[in-house]
Amino acid sequence: MTTPAADPVSHAVGELVRRTRFPVAFGGLEHDGAIHVSAIAGARTRHLEGLVVQRHRGLGGRALVEGRPRVTLDYRTSRTITHDYDRVILGEGIATLFAVPVVVTGTPRGVLYCGSWGQSPIGDGAARPAFRVAEELAVELRVRDEVQRRLAAMPDPAPSDGLPTTAREELRESYAELRSLAAGVQDAAIRTRLERIERRLAALSGPGEHAGEPEVRLSPREHDVLACAALGATNAEIAAQLDLRETTVKSYLAAAMSKLDASTRHAAVTRARRLGILP
Numbered sequence: 046m047t048t049p050a051a052d053p054v055s056h057a058v059g060e061l062v063r064r065t066r067f068p069v070a071f072g073g074l075e076h077d078g079a080i081h082v083s084a085i086a087g088a089r090t091r092h093l094e095g096l097v098v099q100r101h102r103g104l105g106g107r108a109l110v111e112g113r114p115r116v117t118l119d120y121r122t123s124r125t126i127t128h129d130y131d132r133v134i135l136g137e138g139i140a141t142l143f144a145v146p147v148v149v150t151g152t153p154r155g156v157l158y159c160g161s162w163g164q165s166p167i168g169d170g171a172a173r174p175a176f177r178v179a180e181e182l183a184v185e186l187r188v189r190d191e192v193q194r195r196l197a198a199m200p201d202p203a204p205s206d207g208l209p210t211t212a213r214e215e216l217r218e219s220y221a222e223l224r225s226l227a228a229g230v231q232d233a234a235i236r237t238r239l240e241r242i243e244r245r246l247a248a249l250s251g252p253g254e255h256a257g258e259p260e261v262r263l264s265p266r267e268h269d270v271l272a273c274a275a276l277g278a279t280n281a282e283i284a285a286q287l288d289l290r291e292t293t294v295k296s297y298l299a300a301a302m303s304k305l306d307a308s309t310r311h312a313a314v315t316r317a318r319r320l321g322i323l324p
Contacts, residue, residue, distance in 0.1 A: 052083065052084065053182055053185045053186065053189075054072055054073060054074060054083050054084045054155065054182065055083070055084040056182075057072060057084075057147075057157060057178050057179070057181065057182040058070045058071060058072050058084040058085065058086045058157065059084075059086050060178045060181075061086070061157060061159055061174075061175060061178050062086045062087050064174035064175075064177070064178060065159055065171045065174045065175055066161075066165070066170070066171050067087075067143070067159035067160060067161050067165075067171065067175075068087045068160075068161055068162070069085075069086070069087040069088050069089075069137065069139065069159075069160045069161070069162075070085070070086050070087060070157065070158060070159050070160070071084060071085040071086070071088070071093050071096070071157075071158050071160075072084055072147075072155060072156055072157035072158055073096075073155055073156070074147070074154055074155035074186075075100075075109060075153065075154055075155050075156075078099065078100050079097050079098060079099045079100065080097070080098040080105055080106070080109060080155060080156050081097050082094075082095070082096040082097070082098070088137055089137065089138065089162075090136060090137050090138070092132070092133045092134075092136035092137045093133060093137055096130065096133050098130065098156070099129070101127075102127050102129045102130075103126055103127055103128075103129055103130045103134075104116075104117055104120075104123075104126050104142050104144045104158075105144045105156040105158060106127075107126060107144075108144040108145065108146045108153075108156050109146055109153045109155075109156050110153075111146075112146055112148055112153045113146065114143065114144065114145045114146070114172070114175075114176075115143075115144045116141075116142070116143045116144070116167055117141070117142055118140075118141050118164050118165070118166065118167075119140055119141070119164055120134055120135065120139055120140055120141070120142050121135060121140070134160075137160070138162045139160040139161070139162060140160075140161065140162060140163055140164050140165075141160060141161045141163070141164055141165045141167070142158060142159075142160045143158065143159040143160070143167055143171070143172075143175065144156050144157070144158050145157045145158075145159075145175050145176060145178075145179045146179070147179050147182050147183050147186070148179075148183055149183045149186050149187050149190070150187060154183070154186055155182075157175065157178065157179050157182070159171070159175055185239075188223060188239060188242075191222060191223070217275060217276060217323070217324050218276060220243065220272055220323070220324050221272040221273050221275065221276050223239065223242065223243055224243060224268065224269045224272045224273075225269065225272075225273065225286050225287060261304050261305055261317075261320055261322065262304070263301055263304060263317075263322065264297075264300070266287075266289075266297050267297045267298075267300050267301040267304070268301075268322070269287055269297075270283055270287070270294055270297040270298050270301065271298065271301045271310075271313060271314065271317060271322075271323065272323060273286055273287065274298060274310050274313075274314060275314040275317075275318075275323055280294045280295055280298070298310060298313075301313055301317075305317060305320075
């Protein structure tokens, strides 16, 4: 069983099975003091469906509270965990279970599990990909949190005059920060979903004024740099924010200005907004 592809937990669980040697994976986020398993991949039975793991209980409950991975090579005989969920885990036939917390800005937000039906030692070849998947999920959750926070903080649009000035500036800051966060995401599927959110944010400022002009295509990095420049950031500040060299920032900015037929960064930002490239 898996949840829809738009669910980041479902995507992460699928990646666990694909990238590690574990045949079964499942996971969920924490709500009201418990992990609610929302995605499962590779299971042979339906025992794992609807599983809710309380904090401190079982392997995942310990991983959530401690904020670090936990493993048992023989779930049935383990003396280091509570056995509240034996009916579910043993019902699926799992022997080795590996639980990795999803930590967002220092706070455990969920747990991803990898399991096998036989006793399987866990080496770097299995652990590192699992850690990487958990990190990618944490990045996406952080980005989603930030987007929702900023959108919730924006005033309602004026009924006739479009967005108020404060709301527009907040929108532009949100857009630039989202691009900065997304720049560090390696997973192609996650980047695609983030790009959809970016387009929605850009669309909130209204349609471009020059819709009939030839389309200008900026590279992702040119777009990132220009979005930061639109907030008045210096080249040094942009470099620090995007983890680039200052000379690289200058190069991307120059390329964006050339494509936008602009002689200054201010003119490039203005034309990008008119074209609907930036909010």
